Amino acid sequence: xxxxxxxxxxxxxxxxxxxxxxxxxxxxxxxxxxxxxxxxxxxxxxxxxxxxxxxxxxxxxxxxxxxxxxxxxxxxxxxxxxxxxxxxxxxxxxxxxxxxxxxxxxxxxxxxxxxxxxxxxxxxxxxxxxxxxxxxxxxxxxxxxxxxxxxxxxxxxxxxxxxxxxxxxxxxxxxxxxxxxxxxxxxxxxxxxxxxxxxxxxxxxxxxxxxxxxxxxxxxxxxxxxxxxxxxxxxxxxxxxxxxxxxx
Numbered sequence: 001x002x003x004x005x006x007x008x009x010x011x012x013x014x015x016x017x018x019x020x021x022x023x024x025x026x027x028x029x030x031x032x033x034x035x036x037x038x039x040x041x042x043x044x045x046x047x048x049x050x051x052x053x054x055x056x057x058x059x060x061x062x063x064x065x066x067x068x069x070x071x072x073x074x075x076x077x078x079x080x081x082x083x084x085x086x087x088x089x090x091x092x093x094x095x096x097x098x099x100x101x102x103x104x105x106x107x108x109x110x111x112x113x114x115x116x117x118x119x120x121x122x123x124x125x126x127x128x129x130x131x132x133x134x135x136x137x138x139x140x141x142x143x144x145x146x147x148x149x150x151x152x153x154x155x156x157x158x159x160x161x162x163x164x165x166x167x168x169x170x171x172x173x174x175x176x177x178x179x180x181x182x183x184x185x186x187x188x189x190x191x192x193x194x195x196x197x198x199x200x201x202x203x204x205x206x207x208x209x210x211x212x213x214x215x216x217x218x219x220x221x222x223x224x225x226x227x228x229x230x231x232x233x234x235x236x237x238x239x240x241x242x243x244x245x246x247x248x
Contacts, residue, residue: 001054001055001056001057001079001081001085002051002054002055002056002057002081002085002086002087002171002172003056003057003059003072003075003076003079003081003085003086003087004026004029004056004057004058004059004087004089004168004171005022005026005058005059005060005061005068005072005086005087005088005089005117006022006023006024006025006026006027006058006059006060006088006089006090007019007022007023007061007065007068007088007089007090007091007113007114008020008021008022008023008024008060008065009064009065010060010062010064014146016148016149017145017146017147017148017149018091018132018133018144018145018146018147018148018149019065019091019145019146020091021089021090021091021130021132021149021157022060022088022089022090022091022113022130023060024157024161025089025128025130025161025164025165026058026059026060026089027060028161028162028164028165029051029058029164029165029168030047030049030058031165032162032165032166032168033049033050033051033056033165033168034049035047035048035049035058036048036049038060040062041075042059042061042071042072042074042075042078043061043062043063043070043071043074044059044060044061044062044063044071044075045059045060045062046058046059046060046075051168051169051172052168052169052172052173054172056172057075057079057081059071059072059075065112065113065116066112066113066116067116068113068116068117069115069116069117069118069119069120069121070116070120072086072088072117072120072121073117073120073121076121083121083122083123083124083125084104084124084125084126084174086121086125086126087125087126087127087128087171088113088114088117088125088126088127088128089128089130089164090111090113090114090127090128090129090130091111091130091132091145092109092111092129092130092131092132093131093132093133093134093135093141093144093145094109094131094134095129095130095131095132095133096131096133097131097132097133097153097156098131098156098157098160099131100128100129100130100131100160100164100180100183101128101129101131101180102126102127102128102129102171102176102179102180103126103127103129104124104125104126104127104176105123105124105125106123106127114127126171126176128164128171130160130164132144132145132149159186159187160183160187162186163182163183163186163187164183166182166186167179167182167183167186170182
């Protein structure tokens with residue numbers, strides 16, 4: 001079984017916040033893949049279903065963001081789900097709005113939801129980082145993430161969430177690279193398959209441009225003449241030292 005966790009805060013007053021984009025992602029997955037109704041379970045809201053022929057539990061902790069680990073830890077222990085099978089969707093201020101990256105483990109970058117999860121589990125779960133942008137200064141971060149997405153954000157947010165839901169079977173199969181590729185295709189961003197696989201540089205964790213083969217430098221004519229003269233002088237010196245007459 002896979003455990004897909006969306007991070008956010010409970011309550012209608014937070015529903016449209018940037019901090020709740022994790023909730024939005026698992027809601028879209030539930031809708032796209034026909035999951036059952038949400039039920040109160042594991043200190044959160046849970047929905048059961050299948051994606052790509054494998055059982056998946058969707059979980060939205062209702063403990064508030066800072067205590068998300070209580071809910072995730074309880075579900076993981078009860079269902080005996082290893083960390084490698086836990087996927088967490090959350091807002092990432094260090095990515096521009098609409099950019100997407102996936103990684104396993106790593107630092108929590110000051111995200112209180114991740115910090116709480118790592119305190120209740122180890123750190124090696126999968127993270128789907130959904131860019132919401134940065135307000136510019138640290139002092140405004142809390143206000144920024146606890147504010148609603150702007151109307152203009154819907155132009156990229158709705159298509160991105162739909163693409164994430166459609167590509168979810170790749171995450172079930174632990175194919176993070178193709179997950180990013182499928183999202184990129186859905187967003188019409190596959191202009192160069194060697195480049196990033198999702199919005200902006202979203203695929204840079206899994207794909208890089210192949211380095212160009214180095215070109216053989218062309219010798220300058222003057223350099224060639226100088227090289228020949230130096231070689232001739234060296235040869236003449238050898239002959240002189242050996243008692244032979246140098247070439248003219």
